[in-house]
Amino acid sequence: MTKSLSGSALHKTKLKTRMILTLGLLGAFQTILIGGFAGYYLSNSLYDEIAQRALMVAKTVAAAPATISGIQSRDITGLNQLATHLADTNEALFIVIGDREAIRLAHPVEAKIGLSMADDDGDDGHEALVNGSAYVGRAKGNLGESMRGKAPVRVPDTGEIVGIVSVGYSLAQVDTTIRRYNFVLYGVVGVMLLATIVAAIVISERFKRAIFGLEPEEIARLFREREATLQSVREGIIAVNREGIITTANRAAHETLNLPPDKPLAGTPLLDILPESSLMSVLETGQPDFDREIWLRGRQMVVNRLPVRQGDDIIGVVASFRLSNELDQVSRRLTRIQQYADTLRSQTHEYSNKLHTIAGLIQIGANDEALSLIGSEVSDHQALLHLLLEAVPDPVIAGCLLGKYNRAREMGLNLDIDPDSQMSDIPESLPRNQLVSVLGNLIDNALEATRQHTGEGGRVKLSMTDLGEELIFEVEDQGPGVPEEAQRKIFERGVSSKGEDHGIGLHLVQQFLNRWGGSITVENLNEGGSRFTLYLPKQPEERTSL
Incomplete structure (x- = not known):
C-alpha cells in the first residue's frame, strides 16, 4: 500500500521537479563519489609521501660517517647534537639513534637516552638490526602519533650493523595538510553540486519548452489521440522527411492507394511506393499546394501538400489525398x-x-x-x-x-x-x-x-x-x-x-x-x-x- 501511494505521488510530481531531483541526485552522487575518492587518494598519497620521506631521511642519517663513528665511540653528546641539527634541517618531529641493542644514544627527550627504543612503540628494531632492512611504520609515542622510517647503521667496510636510526614525522601536520586540502576539495565539490542543480534546472526548463510545457502523461495521451485521429480521418495522409522516407501513413492511405493494410509504410522510401510522385518538389520550393486534382492509381483524387517547418528549415512534407470530392x-x-x-x-x-x-x-x-x-x-x-x-x-x-x-x-x-x-x-x-x-x-x-x-x-x-x-x-x-x-x-x-x-x-x-x-x-x-x-x-x- 505504501509503495502504491509513493508511486502515485511520484506520478503526480511535475516533470520539471522530477528532472531536477533526478539530475540533482545523480550529480550529487557522482560529485560525492568523485570527491570521496579524491580525498581518499589524497590522504593515502600524503601518508605515503611522508613515509617515503621519513625512510629516505633515516637512510641518509644512517649512512652519515658522523653517525657511524658516534655510535662506535658512543659519543652521546655528539650524536644528540647531530640528531637535533638534522631533525631541524629536515623538519622532522624527531631523529632517534640507537646502538646494536636498540638502546637510545640520541633522543629529543634527554630522560629517554639510555632506554630501549621499544619503550615508545613496542618496536625494538628487530627488522633493521637483525635482517638489515629499512622500513616504515606508524606509531604513537611520547611525542604523539607519527610516521616513522627506520634504517640500520652499517660500517661501510665490513657491512656490520652497529646501530639503528629512527626518523619520525608528525601525523598531526599531515592531518592538518589533509584537512586543508579537503576543505578546498569539498568546496569544489559543493560548487560542482550547486552547478549540477543549476544545470538540472536549466535543462529541465529548456526541455519543458521543447515539449511545449507538457507533462509525459499529457504527451502520451496526445500521442494516443493523434494516432486515433489520424486513423479515423477518411483522407489518406502520408508524411515524409527531408530524405523522402515515409514517417507516417494512416489506414486511409493504404485503402486509397490499394495497398495491403498489413504492409507498413513507415520507413519506406516514398518513390518505392509512388515512383512518379512530385511530393519532394515541395521540399525544394517550400510552397504549399492545395486542392490539386490528379489521377492516382486509377482513381481521381484531390491532393493537398504542405511543407513541415522547424524554424526556417523545411524538415518534411505532409500530403493528404482523397477521392474526388462529392x-x-x-x-x-x-x-x-x-x-x-x-x-x-x-x-x-x-x-x-x-x-x-x-x-x-x-x-x-x-x-x-x-x-x-x-x-x-x-x-x-x-x-x-x-x-x-x-x-x-x-x-x-x-x-x-x-x-x-x-x-x-x-x-x-x-x-x-x-x-x-x-x-x-x-x-x-x-x-x-x-x-x-x-x-x-x-x-x-x-x-x-x-x-x-x-x-x-x-x-x-x-x-x-x-x-x-x-x-x-x-x-x-x-x-x-x-x-x-x-x-x-x-x-x-x-x-x-x-x-x-x-x-x-x-x-x-x-x-x-x-x-x-x-x-x-x-x-x-x-x-x-x-x-x-x-x-x-x-x-x-x-x-x-x-
Missing part, C-alpha cells in the same frame, strides 16, 4: 441525368408535335400529306438507325447519339453524323458512362453555341473514327468560335461563356482525359464556328502524381 461526383451524375432527361424530353416533345400534326392532317382530310410526313419521319429515323447500327455497335453510345439527334431536332437544328464514321473498336476498359458524358457535353455545347449564333436551321457535325491506336471524335459547330486566349481556360472549372452556374461540362471532359491519357484540341474554322477534336488512346496510360 461536388465532382454529383456534377457527373447530374450531367448524365440531365442528358437522359433532355433526350427523353426531346423525343417526347418531337413525337408529340409530329403526332399532333399527323392528327390535324387526318382531321382535315389531307391523308396523302399525313402519309408523306409519316414516311419521311420513318425514313429519316430508319437511315439514322441504320447508320448507328453499322457505325456504332455499342448500344450505350448509339443511344446517346440518337438522343442528341432528337434534341437537335427539337432545337430547330440538325445533327449531321458523318456516314463514313466508324466506332466499333472501343476497348472494354473504357467506361461507357464516362465516355457518353464526355461526348454528350461536347455535342450539347456545340448545339447551344450554334443556336445562339445562327438560330434555327444551324448544323452541328459529328465524325468518329477508331482507325489506328486512338479513338477520335470531331464535333463542329456554327457558333462564334473560341478566342485563342480562352481556348485553354474553357476547360477550367467555372469558366463558361454562359454565365454563372456553368463551366462544369468541359471541366469534366478535361478530368476524363487526364485520367486516360487523352487530349483535346480546339480550332476555329474558316467558314465560322469551331472544331473540338477528342483523342482517346485505346491502351490508356494512367497518370500518377502525388
Whole structure:
C-alpha cells in the first residue's frame, strides 16, 4: 500500500521537479563519489609521501660517517647534537639513534637516552638490526602519533650493523595538510553540486519548452489521440522527411492507394511506393499546394501538400489525398441525368408535335400529306438507325447519339453524323458512362453555341473514327468560335461563356482525359464556328502524381 501511494505521488510530481531531483541526485552522487575518492587518494598519497620521506631521511642519517663513528665511540653528546641539527634541517618531529641493542644514544627527550627504543612503540628494531632492512611504520609515542622510517647503521667496510636510526614525522601536520586540502576539495565539490542543480534546472526548463510545457502523461495521451485521429480521418495522409522516407501513413492511405493494410509504410522510401510522385518538389520550393486534382492509381483524387517547418528549415512534407470530392461526383451524375432527361424530353416533345400534326392532317382530310410526313419521319429515323447500327455497335453510345439527334431536332437544328464514321473498336476498359458524358457535353455545347449564333436551321457535325491506336471524335459547330486566349481556360472549372452556374461540362471532359491519357484540341474554322477534336488512346496510360 505504501509503495502504491509513493508511486502515485511520484506520478503526480511535475516533470520539471522530477528532472531536477533526478539530475540533482545523480550529480550529487557522482560529485560525492568523485570527491570521496579524491580525498581518499589524497590522504593515502600524503601518508605515503611522508613515509617515503621519513625512510629516505633515516637512510641518509644512517649512512652519515658522523653517525657511524658516534655510535662506535658512543659519543652521546655528539650524536644528540647531530640528531637535533638534522631533525631541524629536515623538519622532522624527531631523529632517534640507537646502538646494536636498540638502546637510545640520541633522543629529543634527554630522560629517554639510555632506554630501549621499544619503550615508545613496542618496536625494538628487530627488522633493521637483525635482517638489515629499512622500513616504515606508524606509531604513537611520547611525542604523539607519527610516521616513522627506520634504517640500520652499517660500517661501510665490513657491512656490520652497529646501530639503528629512527626518523619520525608528525601525523598531526599531515592531518592538518589533509584537512586543508579537503576543505578546498569539498568546496569544489559543493560548487560542482550547486552547478549540477543549476544545470538540472536549466535543462529541465529548456526541455519543458521543447515539449511545449507538457507533462509525459499529457504527451502520451496526445500521442494516443493523434494516432486515433489520424486513423479515423477518411483522407489518406502520408508524411515524409527531408530524405523522402515515409514517417507516417494512416489506414486511409493504404485503402486509397490499394495497398495491403498489413504492409507498413513507415520507413519506406516514398518513390518505392509512388515512383512518379512530385511530393519532394515541395521540399525544394517550400510552397504549399492545395486542392490539386490528379489521377492516382486509377482513381481521381484531390491532393493537398504542405511543407513541415522547424524554424526556417523545411524538415518534411505532409500530403493528404482523397477521392474526388462529392461536388465532382454529383456534377457527373447530374450531367448524365440531365442528358437522359433532355433526350427523353426531346423525343417526347418531337413525337408529340409530329403526332399532333399527323392528327390535324387526318382531321382535315389531307391523308396523302399525313402519309408523306409519316414516311419521311420513318425514313429519316430508319437511315439514322441504320447508320448507328453499322457505325456504332455499342448500344450505350448509339443511344446517346440518337438522343442528341432528337434534341437537335427539337432545337430547330440538325445533327449531321458523318456516314463514313466508324466506332466499333472501343476497348472494354473504357467506361461507357464516362465516355457518353464526355461526348454528350461536347455535342450539347456545340448545339447551344450554334443556336445562339445562327438560330434555327444551324448544323452541328459529328465524325468518329477508331482507325489506328486512338479513338477520335470531331464535333463542329456554327457558333462564334473560341478566342485563342480562352481556348485553354474553357476547360477550367467555372469558366463558361454562359454565365454563372456553368463551366462544369468541359471541366469534366478535361478530368476524363487526364485520367486516360487523352487530349483535346480546339480550332476555329474558316467558314465560322469551331472544331473540338477528342483523342482517346485505346491502351490508356494512367497518370500518377502525388
